[in-house]
Amino acid sequence: MNKARIVIAGAGYGGMNTAVTLSKKLGPNDASITLVNKHDYHYQTTWLHEPAAGTLEPDRTRVKIADVLNTSRVNFVQDEVLEVKTDEKKVMLKEGELEYDYLVLALGATAETFGIPGVHEHAFTKWTLNGARQVKDHIDAQFANYNNVEDKHEGLLTFVVAGAGFTGIEFIGELSERVPELCKTYDVPREKVRLFVVEAAPTALPGFDPELVEYAMNLLESRGVEFKINTPIKEVTASGVIVGEGEEIKAETVVWATGVRGNPVIEKSGFEAMRGRVKVNPDLRAPGHDDVFIIGDCALIINEEINRPYPPTAQIAMQMAKTCANNLIALNKGSTDLETFKFDNKGTVASLGGKQAIGVVGSRKIYGGTANFMKKMIDNRALFILGGPLLTLKKGKFPF
Amino acid sequence: MNKARIVIAGAGYGGMNTAVTLSKKLGPNDASITLVNKHDYHYQTTWLHEPAAGTLEPDRTRVKIADVLNTSRVNFVQDEVLEVKTDEKKVMLKEGELEYDYLVLALGATAETFGIPGVHEHAFTKWTLNGARQVKDHIDAQFANYNNVEDKHEGLLTFVVAGAGFTGIEFIGELSERVPELCKTYDVPREKVRLFVVEAAPTALPGFDPELVEYAMNLLESRGVEFKINTPIKEVTASGVIVGEGEEIKAETVVWATGVRGNPVIEKSGFEAMRGRVKVNPDLRAPGHDDVFIIGDCALIINEEINRPYPPTAQIAMQMAKTCANNLIALNKGSTDLETFKFDNKGTVASLGGKQAIGVVGSRKIYGGTANFMKKMIDNRALFILGGPLLTLKKGKFPF
The missing domain is CATH 3.50.50.100 (FAD/NAD(P)-binding domain)
Structure with a gap:
């Protein structure tokens, strides 16, 4: 047999x-x-x-x-x-x-690059563990460079996230939370840092409930995130992204998250x-x-x-x-x-960094602490299904 | 067909x-x-x-x-x-x-009464929702009575839990946590309240890891719980329980949890x-x-x-x-x-009241906050399996 x-x-x-x-x-x-x-x-x-x-x-x-x-x-x-x-x-x-x-x-x-030129050459596109470590090291290096270069050129501390979908929003949520700490560590004035989210569609988080989208955008804006909605990216270059009618956002860090x-x-x-x-x-x-x-x-x-x-x-x-x-x-x-x-x-929860999140469970909208806890539950559940309680204990997200 | x-x-x-x-x-x-x-x-x-x-x-x-x-x-x-x-x-x-x-x-x-006389007549035996409400109302009434009766007789505020298994320990854990608050609400001096756990077997929580059993007993004792281990109950009466060689523990509240x-x-x-x-x-x-x-x-x-x-x-x-x-x-x-x-x-976690718990997950022993969080996860998971995320949100145990 x-x-x-x-x-x-x-x-x-x-x-x-x-x-x-x-x-x-x-x-x-x-x-x-x-x-x-x-x-x-x-x-x-x-x-x-x-x-x-x-x-x-x-x-x-x-x-x-x-x-x-x-x-x-x-x-x-x-x-x-x-x-x-x-x-x-x-x-x-x-x-x-x-x-x-x-x-x-x-x-x-x-x-997905949608054929936009320069993406593979100049943006971070790999949403893998190796890719994530690369992005992190690059961000840290940009901050470390600030007080080591004469020419504090535009774009050095400008971070562009291409795409305001789930991944883009969750990433900018984390990054915007971390920026104050990065500024402190590297002696960088907060106003030198700019965070952009550029989205071609007419809204951030397309498909999500508009009320939750507004909550998320307000929260992120309060941390200094600038949204450019309805703004297709035409090209990514070594110095930034070209958007709309040829406007350039100077940025040495472009994270690609358009889908x-x-x-x-x-x-x-x-x-x-x-x-x-x-x-x-x-x-x-x-x-x-x-x-x-x-x-x-x-x-x-x-x-x-x-x-x-x-x-x-x-x-x-x-x-x-x-x-x-x-x-x-x-x-x-x-x-x-x-x-x-x-x-x-089973529902969807997007984290916004810190203790913030938004989500939809059935027909119910959730915000803030409840959504944040649900997100942790979801993360732990994936571990539980994969490797049972021991894996959850080892790698899970506990509130301490 | x-x-x-x-x-x-x-x-x-x-x-x-x-x-x-x-x-x-x-x-x-x-x-x-x-x-x-x-x-x-x-x-x-x-x-x-x-x-x-x-x-x-x-x-x-x-x-x-x-x-x-x-x-x-x-x-x-x-x-x-x-x-x-x-x-x-x-x-x-x-x-x-x-x-x-x-x-x-x-x-x-x-x-299970093991044929011990008086259990059904004088102890709380129903581990159901109705039974639980009955126990709670009875406890509150005993405290409320304290300052309304002339004769502050022995047994009025003595609470006996028969059985130091899972249920008995989890119950005394909650009750011992609540006693200080009850004393405050009803103006009862703490020393008037006695909490007993009576167990016929040679150990509390039989089958559990001895180290965890000790942790649990120490913790509960620090809240004033008195353990009588290796002590079979001979009879439950209107005024208490008869144990060992005829000794009586005067108690107007006996909660039956022997199995x-x-x-x-x-x-x-x-x-x-x-x-x-x-x-x-x-x-x-x-x-x-x-x-x-x-x-x-x-x-x-x-x-x-x-x-x-x-x-x-x-x-x-x-x-x-x-x-x-x-x-x-x-x-x-x-x-x-x-x-x-x-x-x-998948493991076992026993709560001890407050933010305390003990448990075994695989070969790993857990205590305190980690065990407490695992217990909440387990409770939420049961809801999730039964009714999905909406039920979990509605009835689940969240840390706020």
Whole structure:
């Protein structure tokens, strides 16, 4: 008897949770499970605004894969996925290849630049643990430089966040909280620091309740954040960003947060995709590929209430992981009766730095301390689902 | 085609979670689901030490069934279960009867008296919402009486907790925290109040780590709690408890917390049981009854590591609910491939009142603030599983 070979590519919220669930529910004789990931750790993507702004130790957002995954049950391969050859049932890696009977693609997203010139060259675009550390070090260096350079040129301490979506707002929330402390540490007058959020859409946090958007903007403005709404970025240059009709904001720090697209491996492997995302079947398999599941940021599912795709979030990725694991178990048993994925929206909370947050839970709007506590609960819950109470204790957000 | 009739008896952790899961996963054409419960609310049994001691509004521990259960999918019957006639597939209620194809018995526990005389007559034994309110009102009345009676007799302000298990310790923890406030409110000198915990076993919190037991006892003693360990209660009388070799502790308040036994309906219905608990099959069905699941406090499952039954807890009841619901769905589909229940111990935390708690998570011992926060997380998690984030917001324990 040949055991099915299940390969899971990517150790983000989708891949990790699929691997952990399968490792618990499938016995060693049921299937062989392989997880492949670039790093030997998983990180909490939704927390990255904190280490990026320097308000949380980067290590806190990271979980060693071997700490939460039973590696005697799951074979872990540290390598980078380059392409999937679906007709040969092979995943091509930088340093090898993996054959599969069932494949789970959970490769996450990369920054969407909308073809705007200069983004990759001059902006920080990597929303990864390494990317976050880079942003943090750069910010610190800009402050450190201030009293070491003769020419205190415009832009040295100007920070531009491109995009007022969830990520952009959470990042500027942290950074605006930290600026007073940075000014103190590096002897920089507060008025030398400028913080911009530039957004092409007619509102910050599109899709969020307008009352909450106003609350967030007022709060951030009170910390000195300047919003440029309805203002498309035309180009990113070495000295700043060109917006609107050619106006330049001089800035040596541009953080790109205008949205994401699916991992390029998806398109490279020949899956039909929109911005790198595959419109998956209700059972989360790729159309025409009965042996390939696509979950997380690379999967596109339509919210039928508003006839638009669900945004790619950790929440939906974790729920997909559950359905994906159940369906793999069913397939492995020889069943064809697969579960239909249904998103169960538990709500959304955006942190604004400090003890501030806003959110929507069901039809209820929440602010301030309550929202902040909910955010911590959400963060701890993700850890709990992944690694149980011990991981929560180790890496969780406790109020002391 | 006849739809299967599923009847769930009891709306505690086991019954409620089974009902909620089934209501989400079975369509209206798959099965009819009926939940029967004495009250139109579920309550958090693990929180009852708080309203019983008067440190939490009783309503906070209660959840209206209609608030979390889709009552257009689940037929709710408010009535009391008296007996199950398994051969007729009927549940006999106080005011009627229910026919079933599949039955889930989740009827909870009652106090175990070990045949000690006077318990039912003179002690508080009902660990229910109504019982908790009764204890609280009685405590308040004893304090209120102090300055209204001539004869400040011994026992008026002596409070005895019988049993130093989980429930007894959590209750005395709350009460000892509240005593200073009660003394202030009612102008009672602190030294007039005595708090006893009487335990027949050679240690408090049997089964808990000795270091944690010592921490808990020291803390409680510092609040004036007197422990009588290794001291069996011989009788409860109108004026107190008789312990050891005939010594009497004069006490007008005796709270019974020596342990529980399964609901009497189990034995009355002819199931083979030990102290009201049925040793269920691995799929949680009663031996010899393919159509009856027994979960929660009435189910007995052996922890094979130590060859002793798992103690009845909310945690295990909630996990059983999940397996039970999955197995009902499988049976309803015509499958005979049922899931085996496996307890996944997430740890245990006992609150000690105030901001104090002790616990074990995996192999790690926790104390004080960390344990207290974990306890709140556990409490909130139970709400989250039952009713999602909105219920958590409404009834949860937030640190403000």
